[in-house]
Amino acid sequence: MLQIEHLTKSYGAPVLKDFSYFFPEKGLFVLRGNSGSGKTTLLRLIAGLETPDDGAIQKPDQAKISVVFQEARLLPFYTLLENLMLVAPKKTKEEALAVLEKFALREAAEKYPDTLSGGMKERAAIARSLFFGGDIFLWDEPTKELDAGNAGLVIEEMKTLARAHLVICATHDPAIRGDAEIVLPQQEKRL
Amino acid sequence: MKKKLVTAARILAALVFWGLVWQLCAAAVHLEFILPGPIAVFRRLLSLCRTADFYQTILLSFLRIAAGFCGGILAGVLLAFGCAKVRLLDALFSPLMAIIRATPVASFIILVLLWIEKGRVPAFISFLMVLPIVWQNTLLGIRSIDRQTLEMAKVFQITGKRKLFKVELPSILPYFLSASKVSLGLAWKAGVAAEVLALPKVSIGTMIYNAKLYLESTDLYAWTIAIILISVVLEKLFSLLFRGKGESHAAN
Known part of the structure; x- marks a missing residue:
């Protein structure tokens, strides 16, 4: 489903070097590694937000990719509900509210992001990714801002999602356990 | 409350x-012709308020200045989008806008009086006052849409018109509204100043000029207070009209 071949990327100093991996159609794959080991870079390359210096990413042409960024990236001039409707305008408000409900955000549906806590914004960003839907879900540190209870909620959702989709999650959270753990090595920094 | x-x-x-x-x-x-008292001035203002000419004068001045204001807004926004897209346009218009901003309004009024019919001078001066402010702020707004927001739009397939209307324009709106609010007061004041020098047939500026010419200081003060009150009302109306719109909502 997603074939990564000899992927290399550097920003002056190398971040990813000759990385290859085959991801099947579904399952939860956890990317681990120290800060700066290239987890986020790999997700950005798969999402098409960066171009590799070398190597290739093979995926079906029509594959729909849904992302949770490290930052919530909610638009500040829209309510949570509007932020969700923005990414999937053909879906109904009821569907959006149902997704917000999953993450205990229904009460906050009409609130603006700047009035919410970091954890609520992070859950809203996850809800947005689910509402958008897709074949491949790329989630970057989805439990970083969450307390244990909410993190558990997100992990359960991720596992459910992985039964039918490919979920690749970059995390430092030991509570997230996937079908496979991919440890990215720290690249040597150029002096 | x-x-x-x-x-x-x-x-x-x-x-x-x-x-x-x-x-x-x-x-x-x-000496009343140098400094009339406030009671005399407000009495005169009240008596002016009872005449139809007063409202006709204000309306005509307002229409002239509003035409210039709207033209400045439209041109400023369109030019800002053009300059954001085409570097050559930016290189051409940046120095021009800097010159317009730095030129004293009185110099412009005198120059423009040589070029166009005097009835159109106030509108043109208002246009010139509004244009660089709206252009600069809108351009700043366009350039301030951060990379993270654009990446979010890209991954969630928000493209074309939807991206423009749902992501870019709302991001620019606070910059545009603050520029419009500032330039509204400026257009009004500069427009009346242009009327004083251009003397269109029916205008607040002409009334002020005549009051000065015939040493009717009470009239001069009454019209000045009327200008201030209209300026305050316009700003309040603008704030009411756009209340809650374009608020920055701290970035997440």
Whole structure:
């Protein structure tokens, strides 16, 4: 489903070097590694937000990719509900509210992001990714801002999602356990 | 509600204080054609308010200045989008806008009087005052849409018109609205100044000029207060019209 071949990327100093991996159609794959080991870079390359210096990413042409960024990236001039409707305008408000409900955000549906806590914004960003839907879900540190209870909620959702989709999650959270753990090595920094 | 009453009382107290200072100064000068007292001025203003000419004069001045203001807004926004997309346009217009901003409004009025019919000068001057402010702020807004927001739009397939109307324009709106609000007051003041020099047939500026010419200082002060009141009303109307729109909502 997603074939990564000899992927290399550097920003002056190398971040990813000759990385290859085959991801099947579904399952939860956890990317681990120290800060700066290239987890986020790999997700950005798969999402098409960066171009590799070398190597290739093979995926079906029509594959729909849904992302949770490290930052919530909610638009500040829209309510949570509007932020969700923005990414999937053909879906109904009821569907959006149902997704917000999953993450205990229904009460906050009409609130603006700047009035919410970091954890609520992070859950809203996850809800947005689910509402958008897709074949491949790329989630970057989805439990970083969450307390244990909410993190558990997100992990359960991720596992459910992985039964039918490919979920690749970059995390430092030991509570997230996937079908496979991919440890990215720290690249040597150029002096 | 209580807070609003306290604020209103504070403003009223300040106005009464400065009114008393004005009255004392007028009493000390004791020459009405140099400094009429506030009571005489407000009486004159009230008598002006009872005439149809007063409203006709204000309406015509307003229409001229509003035409220039709207033209400046439209041209400023379109040019800002053009300059954001085409570097050559930016290179051409940046120095021009800097020159317009740096040129004294009186110089412009005199120059423009040589170029166009005097009735159109106030509108053109308002246009010139509004254009660089709206252009600069809108351009700043366009350039301030951060990379993270654009990446979010890309991954969630928000493209084309939807991206423009749902992501880019709302991001620019706070910059545009603050520029419009600032330039509204400026257009009004510069427009009236242009009327004073251009003397269109029916205008506030002409009334001010005539009052000065015939040493009718009470009229001069009454019209000046009318200009201030209209400026305040316009700003309040603008704020009311766009209340809640384009608020920055701290970035997440």
